[in-house]
Amino acid sequence: MKNAIYLFLFIWSQPIINPFYLNAQENLNAQENIKIGIVYANSGLAVQDNLAYIQTAEMVINNLNHNGGVLNKPIKLIKYDNKSTAYGSKIAAEKAIKDQVVAMIGAVWSSHSLAMAPILQKSKIPMITPNATHPAVTKIGNYIFRVCYSDAFQGKVIAHFAYTDLHAKNACIVKNINEEYSIMLARYISDSFIESGGTIVEEFKYLSGCINFTSILENIKKTSPSIIFLPGYEQDCALFIKQARDMGIKSICIGGDGWSDNMYKYGGNIIENNYYSTIWHPNASFVHPCPIVKQYIDKYGPAGRLNTIIPLTYDAIMVLIDAIQRSGNLNTVSIRNAIAQTQNFSGCTGTLSFDQFGDLIDNKAVILQFKEDTSIFIKNVTL
Numbered sequence: 001m002k003n004a005i006y007l008f009l010f011i012w013s014q015p016i017i018n019p020f021y022l023n024a025q026e027n028l029n030a031q032e033n034i035k036i037g038i039v040y041a042n043s044g045l046a047v048q049d050n051l052a053y054i055q056t057a058e059m060v061i062n063n064l065n066h067n068g069g070v071l072n073k074p075i076k077l078i079k080y081d082n083k084s085t086a087y088g089s090k091i092a093a094e095k096a097i098k099d100q101v102v103a104m105i106g107a108v109w110s111s112h113s114l115a116m117a118p119i120l121q122k123s124k125i126p127m128i129t130p131n132a133t134h135p136a137v138t139k140i141g142n143y144i145f146r147v148c149y150s151d152a153f154q155g156k157v158i159a160h161f162a163y164t165d166l167h168a169k170n171a172c173i174v175k176n177i178n179e180e181y182s183i184m185l186a187r188y189i190s191d192s193f194i195e196s197g198g199t200i201v202e203e204f205k206y207l208s209g210c211i212n213f214t215s216i217l218e219n220i221k222k223t224s225p226s227i228i229f230l231p232g233y234e235q236d237c238a239l240f241i242k243q244a245r246d247m248g249i250k251s252i253c254i255g256g257d258g259w260s261d262n263m264y265k266y267g268g269n270i271i272e273n274n275y276y277s278t279i280w281h282p283n284a285s286f287v288h289p290c291p292i293v294k295q296y297i298d299k300y301g302p303a304g305r306l307n308t309i310i311p312l313t314y315d316a317i318m319v320l321i322d323a324i325q326r327s328g329n330l331n332t333v334s335i336r337n338a339i340a341q342t343q344n345f346s347g348c349t350g351t352l353s354f355d356q357f358g359d360l361i362d363n364k365a366v367i368l369q370f371k372e373d374t375s376i377f378i379k380n381v382t383l
Contacts, residue, residue, distance in 0.1 A: 033076040034069065034330060036061070036320065037096035039106035039116060044084025045208055046109055048262060049233055049309075053108050053130065054079065056296055056313040063292075070324050082107060086115035093119035101125065102330050105316050108309065109233075110134035110181035117144045126336040128320055130312035133257060134184050138358040143336050145358040147315045147347065148279050151181070153363045154256050155188020157277045157381045161367050162227045162254055163196040165379075166275075170199045171227035172220055176236060178208035185231035185256050193229075201225050206236070213240045217247050225251050233258040238267035245270050260307045261375055272370045275378065278308045280349045281366045283377035290314065290348035306368075306375045311348030319345055319352065 038057050041050040061077045069075050078099055080092035089107055093116035096104055103126040107113045113132035120127045121141035128145045129137060135150045162168045173190055176182035190200050201223045204216045217240075220228065228244070228251045230237045241253050241263075252274060259276040280287055292314045322345060323338035324330070345352040353361045364382050368375040 031073070031100070031330065033074045034071065034324065035076050035078055035099060035101045036317075037078045037080060037092075037099065037101035037104045037106075039080045039082050039089055039092045039096075039104065039112065040108070041084040041112075042079075042081035045235070046082075046084040046112070046233075048235065048265075049258075050108050052296070052300075052307045053106075053309045053313050055300060056292065056310045057105060057317060059295060059299070060292060060314055060317045064321065070321050071328070071330070075321075082112055082116075084112075086111045089113070089115040090119060092116060093125075096120075097123045097125060102324070102332055103127070103320050103335060105130070105313070105320065107132060109179070110137060110184070111179055113137045114140070114180060117141070120144070124332050124336070126320070126323075126332060126339055128316045128339065130316040131257065131309055132181075134180050136180075136184075142340070142358065145319075145339055145354060147319060147349065147352060147360070148257070148312055149363040149365060150359060151185045151188050151256075153383070154277055154365065155185055155190075156192045156383055157365045157367070158185075158229065158231075158254055158256060159189050159192035159196055159198070160383065161275070161277070161379075161381070162229070163193060163198050165367075166227065166252060168198060168226035168252070170201050170223075170225050171229055172202045172204065172223065172225045173200060173229045173231070174204045174206065174213075174216060174220075174240065176208055176210075176232045177205045179232070181258060182232045186229065189229050189231060208236070210236060211239055213243050214247075217244055217249060220244070220251070221247060221249055227251060228253045230255045231258070234260060234262045235266050238263035238265075238271055241271045241274060242267040257308060260309070261370075262307065263370070264373065269373065272372075275367055275369050276375075277365050277367055277381070279365060280308045280311045281306065281368060281375070281377045284364075284366045285380050286350040286364050287311075288346055288348060288350065292348065315347035315349055315352065318347065 040054040082088035089112040108131045110132045113129045117140040121143045133151045175186040255276040257278040327334040327338040343353045367378040
């Protein structure tokens with residue numbers, strides 16, 4: 001009886017190896033093609049933000065397959081529509097696991113990435129987001145990476161530019177309380193601006209899908225702040241600026257990487273002379289040549305429209321492809337380890353290396369201004 005108890009305790013103490021996991025890894029290596037998942041919005045509020053992202057991803061994968069794929073296998077890009085919701089992103093991640101993808105690209109919005117990351121982490125599926133800047137995304141686990149900076153860095157960039165370069169001493173913040181990106185970026189901007197010596201006069205809140213900002217703008221008009229911080233996405237921020245100018249409010253508006261030239265579609269030229277921070281511009285000193293941008297403009301145009309998601313999507317996919325090539329197999333643990341070991345990768349947005357948390361080691365940003373129907377380069381920022 002005593003020996004039986006010792007045998008039981010020995011067996012109980014050994015690590016449990018999930019046969020399904022082992023079989024899944026064997027099946028991955030036996031696949032005729034390499035399945036890479038991508039989560040994007042094909043419906044709902046995030047469609048316009050996600051359009052260039054999915055188009056670029058398809059273009060990059062087509063280019064790779066035209067040149068032989070990776071590990072002598074073609075790449076199959078499996079697309080999952082999250083319907084612009086966090087819940088849809090969670091469902092997409094669960095479907096991707098069943099489809100036995102070797103890795104996931106996405107999502108673009110932070111709230112979507114936060115929803116899918118725990119599912120992928122638990123199943124040991126590497127995830128690389130091109131543009132989710134919420135600091136908590138990569139904190140979810142060691143299978144989660146990003147090829148952009150986090151809002152902790154971006155908030156400092158925006159606040160420092162407003163206080164030092166624009167000499168703003170007071171400001172208000174208008175944030176979308178439905179979006180984690182907006183909430184978190186607003187907090188970092190506020191903390192950094194106050195730390196620099198500025199004053200936040202007031203904070204205002206709105207909900208996703210808002211198209212009428214009259215009540216907020218009436219209150220802003222009473223305080224006349226030098227700066228309005230707008231850490232939101234393209235449609236709502238463009239409509240906000242347009243309505244502010246229509247009401248005679250001349251405060252400079254500053255946003256983050258949720259902005260792009262797409263805002264001209266919603267606000268027209270009235271959005272000009274406002275600023276935003278982002279990670280890439282062809283005139284930035286730290287970027288590398290990126291043929292995918294020209295290829296994209298040639299195919300989709302119009303020329304002159306600048307969208308940072310294009311080079312970021314390229315970088316996310318190519319970092320993954322490089323890791324698969326170096327791992328030499330389709331084992332998701334091996335791929336994850338290869339991603340984590342990425343050092344000095346030459347991407348469109350600069351030289352990329354990951355720290356122990358899946359974040360970039362060297363953070364860089366640019367300040368852009370809407371001018372003459374596009375976004376013009378103002379300065380590089382390395383804090």
